[in-house]
Amino acid sequence: MSTPEATSAVTAPLASTPPRPSTALLTDKYELTMLEAALGDGAADRRCVFEVFTRRLPAGRRYGVLAGTGRLLEAIEDFRFGPAELEWLANERVVDDRTLEFLAGYRFSGSITGYAEGEVFFPQSPVLVVEGTFAEAVLLETVALSVLNHDSAVASAASRMTSAAVDRPCLEMGSRRAHEESAVAAARAAAVSGFAGTSNLEAGRRYGIPTIGTAAHAFTLLHDDEEAAFAAQVAAAGPGTTLLVDTYDVRAGVERAVAVAGPGLGAVRLDSGDLGVLAQEVRAQLDSLGAHDTRIVVTSDLDEYAIAALAAAPVDSYGVGTSVVTGSGAPTCGMVYKLVAREGRTGQMEPVAKTSRAKAGTGGRKAAARRLGPDGRAVEEVLVTGTDEQVSAWVSQDEALRALQVPLVVDGAVDARWTGPEGLRRAARRHRASRDELPRGARRLSADEAAVPTVTLHLAG
Amino acid sequence: MSTPEATSAVTAPLASTPPRPSTALLTDKYELTMLEAALGDGAADRRCVFEVFTRRLPAGRRYGVLAGTGRLLEAIEDFRFGPAELEWLANERVVDDRTLEFLAGYRFSGSITGYAEGEVFFPQSPVLVVEGTFAEAVLLETVALSVLNHDSAVASAASRMTSAAVDRPCLEMGSRRAHEESAVAAARAAAVSGFAGTSNLEAGRRYGIPTIGTAAHAFTLLHDDEEAAFAAQVAAAGPGTTLLVDTYDVRAGVERAVAVAGPGLGAVRLDSGDLGVLAQEVRAQLDSLGAHDTRIVVTSDLDEYAIAALAAAPVDSYGVGTSVVTGSGAPTCGMVYKLVAREGRTGQMEPVAKTSRAKAGTGGRKAAARRLGPDGRAVEEVLVTGTDEQVSAWVSQDEALRALQVPLVVDGAVDARWTGPEGLRRAARRHRASRDELPRGARRLSADEAAVPTVTLHLAG
Known part of the structure; x- marks a missing residue:
């Protein structure tokens, strides 16, 4: 079998980014009350394996895109209970003193493996596997x-958009339609799936994503007339800027834009109306004015279907807002964090699962590989349970399997290759390669089943 | 006319909450490039009025709920460009030196009025009005x-849920299905619309929302058997705790729960299966075991429709996750931030609006009032443009009008009554009163038009 991507470690400093606050209280209360009870009866020390997976894809989707792993690793590094957090927990009597003492020294010391960020996933894919004592692993659930549900929802939608856009750049402009911090994460997740830039400055600062944007209708309306607005913008930004031409009348706006900036005008932006028709008209007008290299940027409630519908229009790039940051109809993934194995009273690891009818699970730690056909395209997602020796023997005997899980945290140490700007670049590369490996037809936008089936093999225990 | 709610100022300290980081880069790049161009031609100093409103409600919704105002006011206080932000902007050459100098001294010094947080709104309702120079007001758009699009989307969904739940408490448990910071804001927005508690600890710390939660299936699976898990939980939390009874077999789980905790068991939680049927069975079983006061909490993909369908079931409270934090099908509001008036070359304020066909606007600052019928219920949303004198004369002559806009920021000073835990309590009170004022039938869940029409009156200019 082939081995997962492994290049030399890059420790990318987060230049001029302020220190990150503690993430420890971004947590459901029950993680702490479970800890308290488990410290009480000694079960807190039992070794555990938790897996993150989704039971199904959003209706009609053929694949999901894992995103957020890099952010999660940073959040785990910042998951510390400092004096302010402990004081609040004590004042509110959330947990007892023994638990507070445990939390004061908390530092995840276990190990985490998972799909590389950017990898596509299917139902049941174990995209993250967390191993440690119950006490240290349960706290990370929320x-x-x-992180993974939000970022993967955005990346999964974004991948359909960049796929529909083919070679034309998609630009993320949805900050205003998302919580102000999730907007930063959404810009990052869109970049995982191939978006070329973002309007969000903080996303530029934190992750090195190119930032884009020039002016809104307000800038034109601020001025006594459109010409004055265009002149001010060109004076500040040069003729290579993008002028927004649909505040009053598009035809007059385009004429003024070229008159002010000259035929070297960088681009015009259309933010309303029937974009396909308008783009045709504006392209012809620009060409007639000699502005052959002036590009056309379209924005205004685009989603993957609108992008696909504009494939034949003379559009140079797509600015996408609401639909990408809200997951285009699927604003969250249904990922869950389930205990699948734990140390029993004999000290042996034992598979466990909820067994009442609804939401029943499959116990045991799962190794994951993607089976590739002779054309290099995915045929099935294979999950295997068994002892470590059985699993590695089974996987290594089969050249058609690509192993999907990589080490992310080893004995509490986060692998810095997956975090920061370098982690994002790696994730974007992984996504391109992973998506290219999908079966033919899997990138169509029409509703269908998961692109490949997920099969689970239980090797004799 | 009646006057908006006005009580004495409460400066609630955010106890043991760490200092908040700068919000200045949580911003679209074009706000800064517009500023740069406007500083270049002098238009930056023009006085401006921006309004925030939505053109339409999500399909089928009868009203929206404004939420986030308190958070926004805090974000405006924190909107400062410190050395780290300025350094990044300079290194990336986002704007020129003159603009950097302006940003270094930036502090919003204008005024903001708006609907009180918690108020219901309709299409075109001017929920926020920002007045200041272009330079200072444009920067706050993103x-x-x-803040308002996210928080109002959550509060609008949450209001339908608490309405459907009537007197039974709704508890917010959706953190895991939202970005980790938007989860905190979602808990707050749900509380605006009457949710009684949240699983999110940080929301408890920041806003004083009661926190809830006891244990997950993992806690039961961690133990060698269900009885051991229940015993550990009761030992830690006392018999008043909530035991999760559906890991293996619900009937056996309930029997064990009462056997371990006694008939004084606080509650059982059902998290899967046909909740209506199960609740009936579990209620009968609890009663037969003498546990008449043991409550039944249901969770598992509840939304407003599921809550309504459980109205006749013996359920004591609803734990709501995914659907509330994702706005139950409408994960963002379509609120926009539009320039409606600005100083012209003569120094007079002039109404402005985009005039090309799509997304055309209505120029001029709008005063807003709700017309109430003889039964005290809303009849229409009235927006009025004209001079300040005309508008106040018009509004004050009519006893049936309730003015909707309150001062939030006066000459740069944030009114602390709207922020922090006290701001949240005020918002929740305002929401109850505002929702009670809706026309009969407006709280039905079925799809329909906005509950009242919005009319705009233009008084002679």
Whole structure:
């Protein structure tokens, strides 16, 4: 079998980014009350394996895109209970003194493996596997799910958009339609799936994503007339800027734009109306004015379907807002964080699962690999349970399997290759390669089943 | 006319909450490039009025709920460009030196009025009105929309849930299905609309919302059997705790729960299966075991429709996750931040609006009032443009009008009554009163038009 991507470690400093606050209280209360009870009866020390997976994809989706892993690793590094957090927990009597003492020294010391960020996933894919004592692993449930569910929802939608856009750049402009911090994460998740830039400055600062944007209708309306507005913008930004031409009348706006900036005008932006028709008209007008290299940027409630519908229009790039930051109809993934194995009273690891009818699970730690056909395209997602020796023997005997899980945290130490700007670049590369490996037809936008089936093999225990 | 709520100022300290970071880069790049160009031609100093409103409600919704105002006011206080932000902007050459100098001294010094947080709104309702120079007001666009669009989407969904739940408490448990910071804001927005508690600890710390939660399936699976898990939980939390009874077999789980905790068991939680049927069975079983006061909490993908369908079931409270934090099908509001008036070359304020066909606007600052019928219920949303004198004369002559806009920021000073835990309590009170004022039938869940029409009156200019 082939081995997962492994290049030399890059420790990318987060230049001029302020220190990150503690993430420890971005947590459901029950993680702490479970800890308290488990410290009480000694079960807190039992070794555990938790897996993160989703039971199904959003209706009609053929694949999901894992995103957020880099952010999650940073959140785990910042998951510390400082004096302010402990004081509040004590004042509110959330947990007892023994638990507070445990929290004061808390530092995740276990190990985490998972799909590389950017990898596509399917139902049941174990995208994250957390191993440690119950005490240290249970505390990470909420923050792990928050990060992965949000970021993967955005990346999964974004991948459909960049796929529909083919070679034209997609630009993320949705900050205003998302919580101010999730907007930063959404810009990052869109970049995982191939978006070329973002309007969000903080996303530029934190992750090195190119930032884009020039002016809104307010800038034109601020001025006594459109010409004055265009002149001010060109004076500040040069003729290579993008002028927004649909405040009053598009045809007059384009004429003024070229008159002010000259035929070297960088681009015009259309933010309303029937974009396909308008783009045709504006392209013809620009060409007639000699502005052959002036590009056309379209924005205004675009989603993957609108992008696909504009494939034949003379559009140079797509600015996408609401639909990408809200996951285009699927604003969260249904990922869950489930205990699948734990040390029993004999000291042996034992598989466990909820067994009542609804939401029943499959116990045991799962190794994951993607089976590739002769054309290099994915055929199935294979999950295997068994002893470590059985699993590695089974996987290594089969050249058609690509192993999907990589080490992310080893004995509490986060692998810095997956975090910061370098982690994002790696994730974007992984996504391109992973998406290219999907079966033919899997990138169509029409509703269908998961692109490949997930099969689970239980090797004799 | 009646006057908006006005009680004495309460300066609630955010006890043991760490200092908040700068919000200045949670911003679209074009706000800064517009500023740069406007500083270049002098238009930056023009006095401006920006309004925040939505063109339409999500399909089928009858009203929206404004939320986030208190958070926004805090974000505006924190909207400062410190050395780290300025350094990054300079290194990336986002704007020129003159603009950097302006940003270094930036502090919003204008005024903001708006609907009181918690108020219901309709299409075109001017929920926020920002007045100041173009330079100072344009910079707040992105963060204002991010906060209000997210929080109002959650509060609008949450209001339908608490309405459907009637007197039974709704508890917010959706952190894991939202970005980790938007989860905190979502808990707050749900509380605006009457949710009684949240699982999110940080929301408890920041806003004083009661926190809830006891244990997950993992806690039961951690133990060698269900009885051991229940015993550990009761030992830690006392018999008044909530035991999760559906890990293996619900009937056996309930029997064990009462056997371990006694008939004084606080509650059982059902997190899967047909909740209506299960609740009936569990209630009968609890009663037969003498546990008449043991409550039944249901969770598992509840939304407003599921809550309504459980109205006749013996359920004591609803734990709501995904659907509330994602706005139950409408994860963002379509609020926009539009320039409606600005100083012209003569120094007079002039109404402005985009005039090309799509997304055309209505120029001029709008005063807003709700017309109430003889039964005290809303009849219409009235927006009025004209001079200040005309508007106040018009509004004050009519006893049936309730003015909707209150001062939030006066000459740069934030009114602390709207922020922090006290601001949240006020918002929740305002929401109850505002929702009670809706026309009969407006709280039905079925799809329909906005509950009242919005009319705009233009008084002679």
